[in-house]
Amino acid sequence: MGHGDGRGRVVSRPDADDTGTRILHVDMDAFYAAVEVLDDPTLRGLPLIIGAPDGRSVVSSASYEARRYGVRAAMPVSQALRLCPTARIVPPHFHRYQEVSRQVMAIFESFTPLVEPLSVDEAFLDVQGVRRLWGSPARIADLIRTRVLDEVGITCSVGVAATKHVAKMASTVAKPDGMLVVPAPATLDFLAPRPVRAMWGVGPKAAEALEARGIRTIRDVRESSREMLDRAVGPALSARLTQLALGEDPRAVDTERVEKSIGHEETFDQDILDRTFLRAELLRLADRVAARLRRADWETATVSIKIRFDDFRTVNRSQTLSEPTAVGQRIGEAAQGLFEQIDRRDPVRLVGVRAENLRPAGGAGLGLWDDDEDWRKVEGAVDEAVARFGSATISRARHIGRGDGRGAAQHPKAHGVN
Template identity: 50%
Template sequence: MDAFFASVEVRRHPELAGTPVIVGGHGNRGVVTSATYEARRYGVHSAMPVSRALRLCPTATVLPGDLALYEEVSRSVMALFRSITPVVQPLSLDEAFLDVSGSGRRLGDALAIAEHIRSRVHDEQGITCSVGVAGSMFVAKLASTHSKPDGLLVVRPPEVMAFLHPLPVGALWGVGPKTEDVLLRLGLRTVGDLAHVPAQTLQRAVGAAAGRHLHELSWGRDPRRVVPDEPDRSTGAEETFSTDVDDPQVVHRELLRLSERTAGRLRSAGHLARTVSIKVRFADFHTITRSRTLAAPTDVGQELYDTARALYDALGLDRARIRLVGVRAERLVDEGSAAQQLELGVREHGRRDAELAADRAARRFGAGAVRPGTLIRPAAGGGGRP
């Protein structure tokens, strides 16, 4: 999808069509999560501080975002994809690989299918998407990126080298800033430059595994296949405080809020978590994580919070200044396959029933309709809503 979060917001606020729109957090600590192409023309991009984005594009409208809405649109888009082929591998809320090799008899060749996808996404969801078509996942991904926004590019097998080799080396999967710097120092500026360097030379420069990987990609060789519906490995939430905090009670309240949010996502997806982890980022941006495996998998917010709080308290931070905290549920299993739910005691059953009731209230009255009492009042210095 093109500028997915921002596009969904423009769909909801049609008066903003054609104007620069930024989705992201407010305040000095907010970061850009999405921006329309009108904003991107000013240099705005994701992960940029909102304050800097507004300096670059002072006329932009900043919206806080609505993850529940984006997830709903994503589910509809993925359902559309699965109506075309069962072999769909989502990468994120707004991106997926589709293997359409078995859909030709019903829908036509790959070009016709790509046009069909773009038309249906626009007609049914009111947003645009860009589609890359190729014989390998790697080249299809690059073609999709190359055709943005609202475009379509087909790279047929005989055309792969002509498409691939003029691209900068940074376009290759696995080339981050450090690897790119190494390659540029060797005079390798394009994928074509890299392709004509012996594999052994690349291996000496960037390591054996990375060298082999980049050499194969530079010749368009990608043996991977689309893996349909790969299970989610984790889900979670994090929050950057509007100002650095050193009060453990404030951190505890934020951990509770994040645990409740994470548990809601688990229940919505029908998952249970075997492991809980926390992330703590300090004022100097140093970041640490800690995790603990549970005795039994859960989707109960209170259980996630009890573990997250214990992990945090065990750090013994002694009034350290905290910039960000996060809670993550990991090693997910399908709710229906876990016998743990049959073994819950009365207390756990009661807590889960209460959280399920809160889910129903949220669906009817909006997020936050039912909350733990300690979250009724905002946390001083907290980064999110109470």
């Protein structure tokens, strides 16, 4: 695989053999940093860190120039600056990233209606049905790369393959600004030397369990007994990895894909010990999550929280609700209850609230009694006020004047698919 900084890049020619392919995985290159350079060309060629300038936040993204020093997303900015002291820190502009993302997705949809966005900067496309209109999958991939550069001004990398799994792996190998085509007959040869960590569904713990048994590549997965794989990662993941290692991936491009979760996080200017303050922050973040749910006409069935302590250890907790909701008070109360279950009383660096297991609003209907009726009315009135006057004018009374320790950095990935 590539190294995340452009080393080990492998690309194909535009006229590469694309026999048996139909799936494209298109991924913008260092998207946040690329948009910042687009808006300020003087940043081009510089090592850039997208994040809050106080050093206490985490890196949202980094340019390839910074990545070559070892800078990575989710790394503390202070650590990133130690690795790359000459880096320029640029605060994130999330509304601008969404705006550019819409331009890019519109280009994808001009080629095929079968587009599955994964996040603001990547998507799967099924181009099987538009070959007569645009040409072969490799030709379409090349056209997309050209149009994104010409019309938006940023670069992207594209993987072309017979399945989603292989297409995504190919786009990673091709980064930055490249295209890699894996014809169906070459799928097994392409997969064989790739690390197990690059496989869909293999997280750090699963990778460690596999590598501890000498299973380091996809070829090793194919050559390992099912019993060994079961012991390493459990029967369910074992079956999936066996299938993927053989180049089999039945997943289709899903144009109805919706956000899996909606969340907000807050990194504090100073570590916080005041649990009353932290509980209030969880409620404030829950209000923001709920407002986004209502705007999207969704409800959440599961609430989760993230608490990061001053030593960077992170605790996550989640709770399934008795009924789905988009009411901030209910989400906040669940988040506060989860917080009280955490035994550690150390200073807190970051808190986050996330709505998961989303479903269309009103799908479950209302019971004989609506316990949230009063809060629903209040929050509905707040939504109307925000629409008229802007969010900066509306807040719970308990949050007014509470600027101490808050507001160092909003988490950039308060978006959906994670």
